[in-house]
Amino acid sequence: MRLDIRYRMHFRYSEPVRESQNEIRVRPRDDETQRVVSFRLTTDPPTRVISAFDYWGTAVCQLGVRTAHTSLELLAETSVDTSARPAPPPEGAVAALSDRGFRSQHFEFLELSQHVAWQTGDGVAERAAAAAQGARSVPELLAAVVAEVRSALRYESGATDIGVPLGALLAGGGGVCQDFAHLAIGMLRSIGVPARYVSGYLFAADETAAADETAAAVSVQTHAWIEAAVPGAGWHPLDPTNGGPVGERHVVIGCGRDYGDVPPVRGVFMGGATAGVEAEVVIGRLPATDPQPETSSRSRPRTLAHGPPATPRPHQQQQQQQ
């Protein structure tokens, strides 16, 4: 399926800010089931974009605006070909999860992390263990845990902020796709299944529905799901928000221990302004055509101004809110 993704982020500041520096993770990765045909990140004001891959293999675009500005607009345009993902592995013995080599290999996805923290008594490990009881294979166990997450949480937009402990999430009972993903990851890790967070795009008007999209284009936000490691079969994707299969309408940006490793935007700026952001993802389905060469992800370098330093201002550094 050829998908055309336009991700627009517009930061507005109540007064001029300067020295904004940002890491942007919006470019889909290339893997066995998806191929980026073209990707382009443009900014207003225009600035040089530096592209690299981070530790997790996610493409990261680094950009900054040094001079005073009251608005920063980013537009990431992607064309990507996706294909159906392989069917879930039929086997994967539960006992193999305790293999020492397997655990060492996936060490980082078994431990607690910044946004995936649980403790005895908060219900995460307890509910996971109860749900997994009697599972005869790892895929069965995965399905049981995802079902448990979906019975524990109802989809409620704006219910939580990133950073809510899993115990509080369970107690609150509501959340968005990040919360579904974090809870599922925590439950899986608590019973010894390596699990990681996936940031990406979903071509669906409603991320909670698993139905096939009939519209030509949808206007949405980024989506999050998970992958679990199945012994002998590699990483297997699951979407706890809608409970459906992860297929050719899912486009992976990248993965990590949790949201903190793959946020679409992470940045700071200088100044005392209040900031607002509008973010929108428009995904359209295109008829597949011949692949076009990937356009440069670097906008034209700006000439450097070697003027005097900016007038000293209150030295206040703020985090770019996504």
Added chain:
Amino acid sequence: MAESLPGPGGGLLDGYEPARGFDEAFEPDGSARGAYRRIVERFGELDSGELRRLERLVADEFRRQGITFTVYSDEEGTERIWPMDLFPRLIAAAEWDELDRGLTQRVTALNCFLEDLYAGEGAAIADGVVPRWLVVSSGGFERNAMGIPAPHGARCNVAGIDVVRDGDGRHRVLEDNLRNPSGISYVIENRAAMAKACSWLFYDHAAQPVDQYGRMLRSTLESMAPDGRSSPHVVVLTPGIFNSAYFEHAFLARSMGVELVEGRDLVVDDGTVYARTIEGLIAVDVIYRRVDDSFLDPVAFRPDSMLGVPGLLGALRAGTVTVCNAIGNGAADDKAVYPYVPDLIRYYLGDEPIIDNVPTYVMWDPDQRAEALGRLGELVAKPVGGSGGAGVLIGPQADEQELEAARAAIEADPRNWITQETVQLSSLPSFGGERLEPRHVDLRPFVLTGERTEVFPGGLTRVAMRRGSLIVNSSAGGGSKDTWVLAPEYS
């Protein structure tokens, strides 16, 4: 002050009884070792009043120049005059030659490991030399450094390797400091103070000079410029005046003739780091940073850090600037990784280690842990990420309550503890106010790596100020000694 002891032949060394273990200056039979013969004679001619007078001279000199160190936990004012004992440590040429080769070997292997880990294939992990989980669970492992190569593969440009001598007189590495080792400024200031107060001591010794450090460091840092740029712009990045090593940061900038900057003096634009100057923005090629990894760039690391430079990691990824030492070196000086260093030397260099480790047990291994906890009273227990002696338990000097607390701490977090055999550090005569008495010492030589690795002659000798004490950290009341590497004909 009463001049209590008689003049010539003041008897400062009368009744000197070397401590248990190895004495640097005296043979077991009480005669002075070769390298120390003349210095022992010289000190034998002094009396305690004269030595006290010289000590005051040195302290006044340090006070005038503001040569101090900071104790964070001290409630009575955090600045203290740097303590130096006047009896110097001498290192004979042949002994230094062994240290020089051993330290070069060790730091070369550690640089190979770091470059392999962050910018290479991860071969040492793939080949099972070091367990992967151990490396990625290290507090010093920095994922943001991944994929950023260092010029010449030199990730640890300034290393401080703590070396001790065991009871049999063999050198052993006690720990590696590969992040921001400090102390070199005191090496140079100690020498300057000694040369001023005790110039007569130098007449019959040829000690290698130490005042060339600034030039050596600068040329090392210049060799780290991206793309081999000529006449690169080097700066020293400090967290600021409240940092305990600020004196050293200022000292190094001055002795290299480069700017001392704080994070807010630098700005990133279009992937290049600039220094804000009165002439405008000037591109920076090499940053000798004395700011910890997690404070370097609030975009990529701690968002609340005001000490760093937003966008620095992006500039590193763009290859426009080099940060020295490289980010993430803590993965190699993690004390739980230290036991693997001899194997890393064998793996990367194909040679046997010239200087051994102290026998060390990893507490994550259930068998080693059980054995060590059973005889903790004989061992030293250390948290893996600590420095300055913080959290270290010396078994033979601990009471039952302290041992019990350490056992509980180890059981609760075994990955982050090691235990080591207690090394009876070597001793040297040190002035206790009335006479010279044996005090335990260690040595922190500094190893510079740019295009090649070289060991700076000597290093910082730290000395425990109380008899029998094995704690030499200045933050715990330790002192220091001027350290002379002797020319061959004088050894």
